[in-house]
Amino acid sequence: MTYCLGIVLPEGLVMASDSRSNAGVDQVALVRKFELVTQPANRVIVILSAGNLATTQSVTTQLRENLGSGCVQDLFGAPTLYEVARIVGDKLREVTARDGSSVQPYGDPTGSFLVGGQIMGESPRLFQIYSAGNFIEATLRSCFMQIGETKYGKPILDRALNPDCPLDEAAKLALLSFDATMRSNLSVGMPIDMLRYRTDSFSAANMAMLTAEDPYWTSLRASYSNGLSSLVQSLPPPPIWG
Amino acid sequence: MTYCLGIVLPEGLVMASDSRSNAGVDQVALVRKFELVTQPANRVIVILSAGNLATTQSVTTQLRENLGSGCVQDLFGAPTLYEVARIVGDKLREVTARDGSSVQPYGDPTGSFLVGGQIMGESPRLFQIYSAGNFIEATLRSCFMQIGETKYGKPILDRALNPDCPLDEAAKLALLSFDATMRSNLSVGMPIDMLRYRTDSFSAANMAMLTAEDPYWTSLRASYSNGLSSLVQSLPPPPIWG
Incomplete structure (x- = not known):
């Protein structure tokens, strides 16, 4: 399984993905689902992947090979992030058209993507590319989009995230x-790749790969867990009914 | 959609269900998914339903008709809650055998159940009956089981519920x-039917139908929401990376 999350705000973008890849219990691996494409002072593009790993890797590999080629699928040539999303969707259709029927008997060949970033002349934008392209x-x-194992991590965002968030x-x-x-689905796992991108910075420097031992990560989840327990305990129990 | 939850603890059982039934956006109704069967000083049985409403209502209606009949599917005659679960599973198989192929062209005919309760001579027990019976x-x-829209409500239980819970x-x-x-899936809705059953009480008196305006419910969710916001705000932000 996979969990990828994108958030777009006036202040910028947060793009994050986990690293667990599994095809049955005996084939678990760590992979990077986070593809970063930058052009100095002009564009920062992040492509997060979920679904069939062969499919999504083919898409990102081919798009990387096209960089600077000047072809119609060159992400350096796309004038808008909408155009980037269109290119990713087209490439996904090409790959599934080529591999889909061969893969189908063995499993789901489809994939999906989150594409976030900023191209000079635009605000930061965020797109979700479906399996259909x-x-x-x-x-x-x-202001947020998720792919992969989306449900367990949604309540906290529904509650606390809003467009005014720093x-x-x-x-x-x-x-x-x-x-x-990760607490509710073991097939989503560390490390987490995460970029905080600040609007108009055109810099991808504030990027981290957080391991399970990362001091901020361990302290955040412990403090949250303890705080939540205290909060729940502080609330009064239901009255006696009947 | 539906959300049903059962919790079994040494102290007793919590059984709860929502009330939203929908078959497409133009056919939304309120239904009770909470079936209570009691025999004074001898048994308290709760059956919570999810899935095709025609199927699950047929199951519970027929089981209610059988009460006291002395037939093999009489819930008053079942010596254990395991036997109750078997009867519910058998009845589900009968109903889907009768209706399944006729319903299939129009939608999913299957249903599932949570069966919780206590029969004299046993501790409280909780079972989940699959569509297959x-x-x-x-x-x-x-110690908890869920059917229907299970994911959004699972993290809080994974974090805070343990067998020592009062x-x-x-x-x-x-x-x-x-x-x-309910915050993350609009197709789960009020009122909530909930029983708190205390071990060896053989009483279903501590039962409530909580409406959206219930003072405890509104105060609980407001306090939790405010407390969670304060907690999140009190945690330090990630350090600058890179």
């Missing part, structure tokens, strides 16, 4: 969302 | 689990 864009009214607050909530997901 | 029993090592604490956690579910 079509896509939707996040807005301030629904970027660092959103990054903290993103990590709490990963914590909830 | 087979079933599993909860243990202290995994019954009232478990009831509070159950309501917080419903709150999380």
